[in-house]
Amino acid sequence: MKCLRCHGLMVREAIFTREGGIPVSRCIQCGEIVDKVVILNRCRTDFTLDRVVMRRRIAYRLIA
Numbered sequence: 001m002k003c004l005r006c007h008g009l010m011v012r013e014a015i016f017t018r019e020g021g022i023p024v025s026r027c028i029q030c031g032e033i034v035d036k037v038v039i040l041n042r043c044r045t046d047f048t049l050d051r052v053v054m055r056r057r058i059a060y061r062l063i064a
């Protein structure tokens, strides 16, 4: 998967909190970290339908 900011390589990682691990993707080039909540929140502010569909597909890939 490519980073939406810089098109760099995204790697899957987990951030561990008291409640457990959260699956995230981190860009090895710019350091962007996204999880399903970040992507879904960005969908709410983006009114272009194509981009909403694209980001939801990315979010589902993150949690699958």
Ligand SMILES: [Zn+2]
Pocket: 003, 004, 005, 006, 007, 008, 027, 028, 029, 030, 031, 032
């Ligand atoms: Zn990036």
